[in-house]
Amino acid sequence: MSVLPADLHRPVAHLRPPHNWINDPNGLTYHDGHYHVCFQHNPYGPEHANMHWGHFRSPDLLTWEELPLALSPTPGGEDRDGCFSGNAVADGDRMVAFYSAYRTDRWAQPVTTAESRDNGVTWTPRGSLLIPELPDDATMYRDPYVWREAGRWRMLVGSAQADGRAAALLYESGDLEHWEYRGPFLDRAPQPVAPGADTGPGWECPQYLHADGRGALLLGAWDPELGPRRTVAYPGREQDGRFLADAPELLDHGPDFYAPALLHAPDGRWLLWGWSWEARDPEWVRESGWAGLLTLPREVTLAEDGSVRQRPAAELLMLRHEPAVTAAGETTGTAVLGTVSPSFDLTARLEPRSAGAAGGLRLVTSADGAEYLDIRIDAATGELVVDRDHASLDPRAHGGTYRVPCPEAAVAGAPIELRLVVDRSVAELYLPSGRTLTLRFYSTGDAPWRIEARSGGGDDLGYTAEAWNLRPYTMRYAADASAVSALT
Structure with a gap:
């Protein structure tokens, strides 16, 4: 390899x-x-x-x-x-x-x-x-x-x-x-x-x-x-x-x-x-x-x-290493769920306790908290918002906020489930409805990454989450055609 x-x-x-x-x-x-x-x-x-x-x-x-x-x-x-x-x-x-x-x-x-x-x-x-x-x-x-x-x-x-x-x-x-x-x-x-x-x-x-x-x-x-x-x-x-x-x-x-x-x-x-x-x-x-x-x-x-x-694909479950985060609870502010490697697979269930509650998850990728990727609940529109405006301190990285329909977000007390697979500079968000959202982001530091649950507007947010660090693919790269031919 x-x-x-x-x-x-x-x-x-x-x-x-x-x-x-x-x-x-x-x-x-x-x-x-x-x-x-x-x-x-x-x-x-x-x-x-x-x-x-x-x-x-x-x-x-x-x-x-x-x-x-x-x-x-x-x-x-x-x-x-x-x-x-x-x-x-x-x-x-x-x-x-x-x-x-x-x-x-x-x-x-x-x-x-x-x-x-x-x-x-x-x-x-x-x-x-x-x-x-x-x-x-x-x-x-x-x-x-x-x-x-x-x-x-x-x-x-x-x-x-x-x-x-x-x-x-x-x-x-x-x-x-x-x-x-x-x-x-x-x-x-x-x-x-x-x-x-x-x-x-x-x-x-x-x-x-x-x-x-x-x-x-x-x-x-x-x-x-x-x-x-x-x-x-x-x-x-x-x-x-x-x-x-x-x-x-x-x-x-x-x-x-x-x-x-x-x-x-x-x-x-x-x-x-x-x-x-x-x-x-x-x-x-x-x-x-x-x-x-x-x-x-x-x-x-x-x-x-x-x-x-x-x-x-179901085979990707085999890339999950030992659990890095196992957390459940409720917060009115910010709850630190644990740390993960820059390549991880997370499942989460968020439960706003009141109608119109905000909040969501934050992936903090720098030691000082200046770089982070947000996933927020927008109850008014029934969407999840993925915000990368603060995901990189390098001005050459693109920002922006992006939305994926999530009708549960507009229903008072309805739980919101998601799966987030992050692999260094790519994030893929999957919802039970089968909808997806893919984006790139570029952290400039190498500090351990931190998962947080964050409530909004003083409302309680219930959460359960589990995250696994990802094993890499087993890759065999070929320097040239003769090297690959020798393997077949």
């Missing part, structure tokens, strides 16, 4: 390579006893450029092996300017990756493929485009997502349309080689999805979660001037090759989550990884030498009302 240089903000239980840039998770599949997770990767620096596919695989979601780069641009080829996002499928003894070939035109990225017959160690690009012609009305086109259903292969491609509508375009095939264009699976003009946010004039990174006749389209809301904005989910159902969508919703309520990808596991679960980008200025990113990480793997289900629910 390689030993990386000490870095206060580098996660220990979130996937990323030792150095440089990563963004979208790609190529998620299960093949020959391994989960495969690829990702957009610049192997030359911590900037969004020189797009390759990095690659990890794991037998159990806990022990990870870095493989050689899965995809690299071919000089003079169809993907000469970058191997951009897509997915992969297992087909017999081979894996086939579908991805966006970048050829100077950033808006039009036709679909091409590569194939592996040694469980992902090496890949052979096809050397030509799989779908060379874009539909006439597509003004943006990228990010294929392929799956098998009812004896046929199906593909979605994200796009923007000339009439101002975003669309997920549908193709079908019997052999993964010859594809018939069926038209838009779903298209929509921008729709409101949260205060100050809509579903965008274009969609990228389409993913299709489906089970028992119901489904949800997961889409990256994209703007030609602003770039990627947020990820939305359209619940609904399919009829005659079209997706009949209900009202859209945010997939994650935090500021630092985008481009999630799905993997249908052999046990029937749908697993999801997302990209969590940096919330610090480029100068700091360059100094650190790395940017971006993948979220925890999440189990994703569809609720009876069609909403998408997320929770950490």
